[in-house]
Amino acid sequence: MRSLKWLGVALVAAVLGACNAPGNGLSGDAVREYLREVEQWRTQRLAQLRAPEGWLSYTGSGRLKTGAYRVGSAAANDVVLPSGPAELGFLQVDRDGEAIFTAGSRAGARINGEPLERAVLVPGVAHVNEASRVQVGDSEFYLVRTGSILGWRYRDPQSPRRLAFTAIEHFPVDPKWNVSAQWRPFPAPKQAVLLTSIGTPLPAVVPGEAVFEVNGRSYHLQPVLDEAAPASRRLFFLLSDRTSGRETYGGARYLYAAMPTDGVVQLDFNRAENPPCAFTPHVVCPIAPAINRLDLAVTAGEKFQYLPQ
Template sequence: MWRHILAGLILSTGVALVHADTAHTAAAPDAYQQSIEQWRAKRVANLNAPDGWLSLIGLEWLQQGANRVGSAADNDIVLQAGPAHLGVVTLDKDGKLHIALAHGVDARIDGKSLREATLIDDAHATGQAKPTTVTFGSASFYVIDREGRKALRVKDTTAATRQHFLGIDYFPIDPSWRIVADWVPFDPPHDLQIGSVIGTIETQKVPGKAVFQRDGHTYELLPYQEEPGGELFFVLADRTSGHETYGAARFLYAALPVNGKVVLDFNQAYNPPCAFTAFATCPLAPPENRLDLRITAGEKKYRGAH
């Protein structure tokens, strides 16, 4: 799931970087710094896009049966934006979803002027398809599925979090935090329990571990892949967490191992959406990835934390 949300931030900027060799980085620090600055600029642009994470204004859990939706107080789900009575979202006992818009409401379902439709959530949108999106004015929502629980993820291009975004603070770019780690594959893959801020626990398959040294000590990190053959995704915490950096976790992607090595560029360690909004469902760093080490690279804690 995080592939669809976050990977676009990394793929467009990070692939060439992680395949650069250490000697080249040392020989051309200016080029390396420029590449990180470009990565940061794209990261901020995606975060602050009209439909980016800063546009979230709601995470509304659906109950089985009919859920009346709108901005008026007499709805089952009260939205922060939109018409007083938008319509009814029905969740049946088999997990199927249907929406019926109220008469006279100016709204679109996947861009079409429909009055009723089946809603496909993010867990059941196949291939390149996206979940069904209902748009009304500057706001919209689609359904997310988290371990069988379903909720409306509500966005608004005029959200206060987007309009008053304070930018991102960083540690200084430091090439020494671009670390070439040893890759130890697991055969078969290991199971890793990943909790989330909403209390769910998912079991992820871990294909191996990255082992690296820093200041004479050895550390290990366990990644998982959000899709078969995809990049390595690390959810990690360290001794800066909860102090200089966001407490729950930071994220890091890495290209697949080459010749038993994997590049961990902690200058690209970044905050999860939950650092910016209360309406996200981010994973937490598992105990295995909480390092007794100060990683003074990447993004710092957001100054405008909710």
């Protein structure tokens, strides 16, 4: 315990020393406040991941085509769930995409808090509509649509992966990676198409680009508007760099930033985070576009870590 405490003191001292180097311009108090803010962000981020409804609760997924499916945890089912009733029910997907679910007589399934016998399940579409959720205890079975692909998801708050998860691996905090970038808005926002982790297209709006320097070399990143929080009008950067696929998740890391002020957008790479796909294989995430692949090792933010299945 003493050695760990000494290591923490030494790390803070090293950061303070680096930040008080000539030309840095940060006072010791400012650095301490910045470290406190990053640590608070990390604590909130971990709490979100470990929450019962967080990404670590996703334990099952698959694709669906037109046809009939027996659904449940028994191995004889067409859709085999990782937990829950042996026979949850029967799913019929018609040619027009309508999905009708009939619950098993002993499943104890509910929908909208009411006992479920038979219902049309509406697939969830990101940023468009919520899915109809078949509930069994705290667990949920529901459908999603990503482009033309219909799939199913299963969430279990008692997932061993969620319950065993205690920390996210990070690079050491370094204030030099809290970068003030020049904001260059486009005359009109550009329509773009991102690709997801399963290769499906995802329309996006790109309002401009952020230009910044590291070690005297110029780099640029183009964000999309954060559709998950339209009221906040945050900028959403999907980026990869020379650490991607080695120390960090290969598909992308995500970085959120406030809208520019006086032509400046603040890029705090110490808050670069893994996408949901880094924590569970049962969700779909947009990946970094080619224009945001930096020829630079961004040794800040979250690292990739292998999790127990």
